[in-house]
Amino acid sequence: MSPVMTGPTIDFFSHSVAQTRRFGFRLGQFAQPGDVFCLEGPLGSGKTLLTQGIGQGLDIHTAITSPTFTLINEYRGGRIPLYHIDLYRLHSDQEIWNLGLLDYLESDGLSVVEWADQAKRVMPERRLWITLRHLSATKRGILMQAKGPRYIALLTSFRRDAFGG
Amino acid sequence: MHILGIETSCDETAAAVVTGGTIIRSSVVASQIDLHRQYGGVFPEMASRQHVLSIAPVVQQAIEQSGLAPQELAGIAVTYGPGLAGSLVVGVNYAKGLAFGYDLPLIGVNHIEAHIYGNWLRPAAETEEVSTPVFPSLALIVSGGHTMLILVRGHGDYEVLGQTLDDAAGEAFDKVARLLGLSYPGGPAIQSVAEQGNPRVFSLPRAWLRGTYDFSFSGLKTAVLHVVEQYGVDPHQWKQGVAARNGVAAAAISATRLLPVADLAASFQEAVVDVLVQKTKLAAEEHQVQQVILGGGVAANRMLRTEMTQSLDCPVLVPPPVLCTDNGAPIAAVGYYRLQAGERSSWDLDVVANLALS
Numbered sequence: 238m239s240p241v242m243t244g245p246t247i248d249f250f251s252h253s254v255a256q257t258r259r260f261g262f263r264l265g266q267f268a269q270p271g272d273v274f275c276l277e278g279p280l281g282s283g284k285t286l287l288t289q290g291i292g293q294g295l296d297i298h299t300a301i302t303s304p305t306f307t308l309i310n311e312y313r314g315g316r317i318p319l320y321h322i323d324l325y326r327l328h329s330d331q332e333i334w335n336l337g338l339l340d341y342l343e344s345d346g347l348s349v350v351e352w353a354d355q356a357k358r359v360m361p362e363r364r365l366w367i368t369l370r371h372l373s374a375t376k377r378g379i380l381m382q383a384k385g386p387r388y389i390a391l392l393t394s395f396r397r398d399a400f401g402g
Numbered sequence: 403m404h405i406l407g408i409e410t411s412c413d414e415t416a417a418a419v420v421t422g423g424t425i426i427r428s429s430v431v432a433s434q435i436d437l438h439r440q441y442g443g444v445f446p447e448m449a450s451r452q453h454v455l456s457i458a459p460v461v462q463q464a465i466e467q468s469g470l471a472p473q474e475l476a477g478i479a480v481t482y483g484p485g486l487a488g489s490l491v492v493g494v495n496y497a498k499g500l501a502f503g504y505d506l507p508l509i510g511v512n513h514i515e516a517h518i519y520g521n522w523l524r525p526a527a528e529t530e531e532v533s534t535p536v537f538p539s540l541a542l543i544v545s546g547g548h549t550m551l552i553l554v555r556g557h558g559d560y561e562v563l564g565q566t567l568d569d570a571a572g573e574a575f576d577k578v579a580r581l582l583g584l585s586y587p588g589g590p591a592i593q594s595v596a597e598q599g600n601p602r603v604f605s606l607p608r609a610w611l612r613g614t615y616d617f618s619f620s621g622l623k624t625a626v627l628h629v630v631e632q633y634g635v636d637p638h639q640w641k642q643g644v645a646a647r648n649g650v651a652a653a654a655i656s657a658t659r660l661l662p663v664a665d666l667a668a669s670f671q672e673a674v675v676d677v678l679v680q681k682t683k684l685a686a687e688e689h690q691v692q693q694v695i696l697g698g699g700v701a702a703n704r705m706l707r708t709e710m711t712q713s714l715d716c717p718v719l720v721p722p723p724v725l726c727t728d729n730g731a732p733i734a735a736v737g738y739y740r741l742q743a744g745e746r747s748s749w750d751l752d753v754v755a756n757l758a759l760s
Contacts, residue, residue: 279637280577280580280581280623280627280637281620281623281624281627285568285569285620286568286620289568300565300566302565302566302567302568302569302570303568303569303570303573305546305547305569305573306412306546306572307412307484307485307486307547308412308413308486309486310756311755311756312756313756335452336413336488336489337487337488337489338486340488371631374628
């Protein structure tokens with residue numbers, strides 16, 4: 238199945254855990270300081286898995302674990318810092334603001350925000366939005382939408398690298 | 403010797419006064435205080451953050467309830483990591499100010515250590531003897547944010563034998579509860595439903611990760627999801643924001659009639675407990691430990707307590723449920739032992755969001 242690629246959007250499938258991780262790896266290699274990746278998708282759709290791949294692409298070799306309870310995990314061992322944020326437990330923009338989570342966005346590292354759809358209004362206007370969905374036990378749909386020139390450029394590089402197109 | 407402990411690593415503001423590293427004289431957690439009432443109205447939300455508002459009244463209450471004057475304290479211990487940098491900094495700065503003002507030593511404590519020391523504490527009102535620290539001990543810390551097996555060779559002498567590679571055990575409980583349409587928090591909800599279920603009905607995967615003491619619970623969560631879907635239930639529609647947190651969503655009630663929720667909850671709980679107990683047993687035998695210590699929110703799980711006690715040959719300590727969740731008392735306890743060993747932190751103690759246990 239070839240990916241659907243229109244303008245600032247890529248829509249493709251992952252057939253396995255290993256493939257999702259690999260996509261993350263490629264994405265991580267293109268990340269720059271200040272980047273924000275917003276992740277949306279139901280439980281078990283592979284958000285943390287994709288982030289583990291992204292971390293490997295940043296040359297981070299420690300275990301990347303779910304930040305659902307810690308709210309944010311920082312990893313500094315790689316090419317640039319990774320801020321892994323999770324809004325699952327938070328239910329208002331106020332709460333997110335009060336905890337200072339927004340301070341990490343667009344800073345000196347890459348911010349990956351799980352459950353970003355819980356707080357769409359406080360997410361930066363310019364971002365890479367990644368939507369994961371269940372297609373079968375092992376198959377996932379991955380939709381990437383870029384907003385802003387930086388993310389359109391990132392998606393173009395990713396597309397060339399992953400699909401050769 | 404009385405120590406004040408301050409904990410602001412995540413979303414709770416907590417303070418406690420502990421005597422001799424074991425007796426809790428007072429313990430205050432922000433969620434127990436009606437801050438709105440105390441301030442006589444709505445406080446300025448937009449300008450300040452939760453911890454900033456809570457820290458002064460929480461610490462003040464902890465000191466007042468201890469019946470001591472601040473001058474009678476021997477030191478101030480504070481969590482400086484791991485946690486949210488913005489939250490940690492509130493506790494650390496407040497502790498510094500207080501310590502400087504009263505001319506007391508400041509002791510920075512690792513949040514994970516606190517889960518270990520919760521087992522060696524008791525409330526002042528209880529006369530029952532508390533277990534004293536013996537070494538080597540093995541600590542299994544199972545909370546929403548952490549799942550770790552730690553070899554404790556002495557005060558402040560730790561080796562992390564293994565940890566989760568993806569989801570923490572407590573998080574798995576919470577997310578599976580969500581998938582089953584159960585209430586929040588998921589740990590107690592799954593436990594009570596599981597007591598009516600048969601754990602043999604569903605054969606769920608256990609990630610043994612042999613040759614390591616690491617854990618993985620993400621695959622188990624996804625396996626439960628697939629069972630739920632096989633019953634024709636779409637668990638994602640249950641996620642109705644706040645409604646789903648407060649109980650079974652209306653739409654889910656009819657759907658759950660088809661799904662054997664109790665059996666699935668029981669099978670899930672057994673899969674988690676199985677792995678936790680077997681790995682702990684192996685590590686306890688390999689390192690010939692004197693006692694096994696449980697810590698973190700999942701340590702309140704009855705099946706885990708029972709299975710762990712029955713399977714291990716050495717004594718197993720389980721903290722009272724109130725000490726399983728974040729509070730200031732264990733921070734103070736760690737501070738006590740540090741101070742006894744002549745250690746203290748310098749005034750430039752800084753927060754370390756990703757602080758490792760070493």
